[in-house]
Amino acid sequence: MSSGPRLGNNPGANNTSLVAGGVIGDGRYRLLAQSGVDDRGAAHLWRARDGQLNRDVALTILTGDLGDLQAAGRARRTTERAMHASSFTHPGVSRVIDVLTPGSGLRMDEGVLGVVVAEWTQGTDLMDLITEGPLPAGAATRLLEPLGAAIEGAHHAGLVLGADHPQRIRVTPDGRLRLAFPGARPEAIARDDVKGLGAILYLLLTGRWALPGGPAGVPVAPTGPDGAVVAPRALQPYVPHELSSVAVRSLEDTSVGGIRTSAAILQVLDQIAEEEAQTALIEPISDDEDDGDRAVWTTQKPLGGRSHKRKLLIAVAVLAVATLAVIAWLGVQIVSFFSDEDTGKGGPTVVIGQSASPGQSATPTAPVPAGPIQPGSVGVYDVTNNPDNANRANRAVDNNVDTAWNTDNYFQPFPTLKPGIGLMASFAEPVKLASVTVTSKSAGTLVEIRIAASEDAPLEETKVIATATLSAGQTQIQLNEYEPGAHVLLWITKLAGSGKDNQTEIGELVYTRAQ
Template sequence: MSTSTRGGSLAPGGVVGDGRYRLLAQFGIDERAGAHLWRARDGQLRRDVALTMLVGDPADAEAARLGRRTLERAAHAAKFNHAGVARVLDVLSLGNGISSSEGLLGIVVAEWTKGTDLIDLVAEKPVDPGTAARMVQALAEAVEQAHQSGLVLGLDHPQRLRLTPDGRLRLAFPGPLPDATLRDDVKALGAILYLLLTGRWALQGGPPALPAAPRSPAGRLVPPRSLEPRVPQELSALAVRTIEDGGQGGIRTSAAILRVLDQAAEAAERTQYISKEPPPVDPDGTVWTTKRPVKDAARRRKLALGVTVLVIAAVGILAWLGMMAISFFQNDSETSGPEVNLADPPASEQQQQPPPANSAPPPATGTGDPVAPAEITVYNPEGEGDSVADADKAIDGDPATVWSTDDYRQQFPTFKSGVGLVATFDQPIDLAKVEITADSPGTKVEIRSADSANPDLDTTNVLGSGELKDVKTEVSLRQPTSTEYVIVWITYLSGEEPEFTSEFGELTFLPAG
């Protein structure tokens, strides 16, 4: 018999719990445990309550064992007091408030939570990112306090939650699954954030009313920002890194989630405050009806790099012209007088001329001519990537055009292990050095080899590392390595709090000579 047909009284107007609780309305079913979630009326105390009813066959020994485990956990949770969790009022079991004829294994009775169903909340459109951060923040505080007490809350099903009139998420139907762990609570926080940002559920066992979160062909969760561009990078990465189990940089504690949510909520509040300011007025009385031109730090860096290249080129050209003029007058027989062999410079010195300023620099000692990749793409194993459309600018031969990371409010690896570019060559090269032209002092990079253009970070090999200090930085490998795929991986960003960003103007790959 299915869980939906066991217990003939599970319909509005029916009574359970030896006739004490009259059912009013059903608010969902957690099929994983046969838990039916109802609002009911306590006939003795004349108040509404939330019932988590475990539907099952009492004659099934395994089902009865799992039901008892859930009831035990709910009884322990009755000692927990937090605004983010409905207070457990009673726990009923067979022979203790439930008769065998009711088709139930147990009931968890909790105080009723007024407010809005979570599915109804996201039915029309996703929640504003700043609001979503604050909502999950309050729930994460409850999880953190419960985990410090050794309790698992079991909030990994959206129909167990409700939004209170004061805007707080609350676990309205307590009763964790028999095998639920602390990690499941943390993953649930990420899934709830994902749901609020996208309207999709990212864990197994969700209600049919909610569409499942999409995944890439490799099985990775598609970041919320790819579905909703208005979602900040921090929140998008937080949701994915909390839900996903594998890879580096996963978030596994509610305390870590709270740190990121605190900063995200503050940033959202600042953004909302700024958006409410009146149009800016210049001292000359000009009113900008759109927005006043702002000082773009990235644009200033690009302009400074371009000007530097032009100045170096101009100085080189002038030096070359000067040497040519000197050479011309020295070789003029009418003005230089008779040749005197003792005064002439060596023949090798006469033949040496400075190269044109726009010529490519000679390869580094021990290296061959630079090898250009067939393709370069953004490498970000935790999501879509930064400035995907600009990746080619890192190998276009023009240092003034750059590929840049997103602007981050937190330094790597607080919520993201890193980001970079992966270069693909037509055939393996014996790589010895990578020359990086960039105006991003303090950026730390690793040169990694890979077996494909989109590998897991754990499967790549670190060949060398370095820190960008000058406009041009050479990162030498520990030893030349034959590889077809080279990743230039950023592990530490340039900038200062609260704005971190790095860029590459040009990447030059030098094989062993």
Template sequence: MWFRAYGELAEDGNWQGGRMGGRSRVVDGLLPPDTVIGDGRYRLLEPVGADERDGAQLWRARDGKLDRDVALTVLTGDSSGPDTVRHTLQRAASVSRLVHPGVAPVLNVLSVGDGVARGEGIVGIIAAEWTRGTGMTDVVAREPVTPVHACLLLEPLADAMDRAHRRGVVLGVGHPLRIRVTPAGTLRLAFPGPPAGATLTDDVRGLGTILYFLLTGSWPVPGGPLVSPRELQPEVPVDLSEIAIRSIADVSAGGIRTSDSILRVLRLVSENAERATTLAALPDDNENTPDVEKDGAVWITKPPVNDAARRKKVAIAAAVLVLISIGVIVWVGATVIGMFL
């Protein structure tokens, strides 16, 4: 084992400083900050957490070659067997071909002997674009979000999953720490890297779990009891509450099979809310509303006004107009008579 003090970047874009060395730097399954991995390319900055499904560590790191922050999914040597690791990395490569705002672009997939030096204490690295914003768990830290907000948050991720599944690509959505909220206010799979054993159905279940979490503030325990989101928040629409429960349930017991089913409900709730907001914002224009008289007559224009003062003004105006007309006739008659005298 050997270490070098943290320094600066070399001309090739690799870090000359930071903790470097053998397997012993992985303590209790965790890599310490400032560790340089990926054959000197990535410096670990801040741990985000770990996905216990495949023993992956999630990090914000600095890419020395690209000179920017990246999201690293780091597979340690004790996480799984070589076949499992190979399958996970192959799946990550498949995700890299998906271009969608709901999934962080995969920038690099490295394995031992191909970007990962032997003796680093890790067996694979998946590097993705760093997603600015905040962790998904921070959104519901104080209280669950409103149903409409939940739909707006989740819709891009659901759409990304729907497109991926049409290609047979598993995303690995199923762990809260892998999801972040973008500055635009939408959820994004920030740490792509589907576990080797994950299936399309697991993705759908993960999406439903996220929806349940947003609506209730609780991450459901696999196989544990579920309380309907509508029971906890009466304002949750029936369809939305039902889709959250059914997507988590076992498929054989009537569970949801496809992400498209969830996506349709999310869009329906959002569209209904938008329509209600638009209608509420419309002015109360009585001029466009037919008037109904006491006698049952319906006027498509304004009905006549029964106003005595107004009738008096109209009568005076008519009398003046008659006097003016008589005066004009008298003047014209006098003029004609004068011409013949």
């Protein structure tokens, strides 16, 4: 995007050489087109022509007043870091080929405090890529992986790239994101690269920028009441949960569950890419196939021949086996229903709550049940601000076991992407419960029953009063003695399933009041 120069209010920015056609660096570099401005470091990003070597280069021009000691010091630190990074080579980063400072390639009166010269990246600007709208998740993943790998490699080498501004990034002709304008700010740390990676992912998925100091004209990412960035999935429902979650968590403070390293982001990107590749292996139906073989519904006369008869016999055989299986299952259900014998499957599994409090008696006294009580509301409780199916939470308390709330399907078990997730039930007044009965098909799910002071209380301020492993069907969790509370959290610490399929479904929650 070849816009005119945006020099802001920086001292020295009125230099007439910083226009298309102007020259810099003792006349060696002729400016061709401006790619953007990173106002946080008074860095102007230009495509230029190296007159000595007759090639295009990328210039990160640091502007300011040479008399401003603070600005001069910042520019000097940026050029020093760029010089150190010149030894790092990776396809996801443009190689630094020269560094200019006042007195060594720059005239003292140019109003330029430093220049980082890097090889030019052919392709297009990142901002041009999203002019038509957000990208599909698969495309965003494939674009971002090389840049993520470059950041990971640089961090292992003890370097910070400064990949936290979208106008520093370009898209190569073969579809890779590349840091085209190196030159990390003096205060930038490795965590800023991780945030930048998450912000770029957020930009690709939503068309919005989620960090301060973004380009003018680019929509800012919306935030929730707590100030946290709204998850991409809330804006674009097609975004996979893992991708949405990793984008948000990479932007969060690590003290509240934020992602610390680019390796964690790369792991999710690799998984999404693998899923995309497996989907691509499914062969589409060819237009030149026999219509009789692929028609779901047709009014044509049935085709004859041995092939058709063989397919018909196979279909009839499969239907017969399925019918017999259904009849057998119905018979078993009827016998089980009228049987007086205890099969171990007729009633709910009863679990005595195990308190997390130290020094508790081995046989705690459980409250005596008085009857069920309906909560006033129930909502999804998620410490990452990326709740699963929040609009379906009420299905868990609608007195209908045929409806259910379920978590998203996670490629990795907790706590890889989040420490857990839960359902917070709020009552009109503090209550004391004797038990919580969970109806679920997701056997093996580990849950905790917690008491909270409010529906949005931090997890560390909630108190565990029981733990249980859910069985398929009903699991009655008997609670230990505790002080009454108005907010009760069912906190899931382990989902059902394994491998890349980790998901839990909650069909119904019944809260029984104690006498």
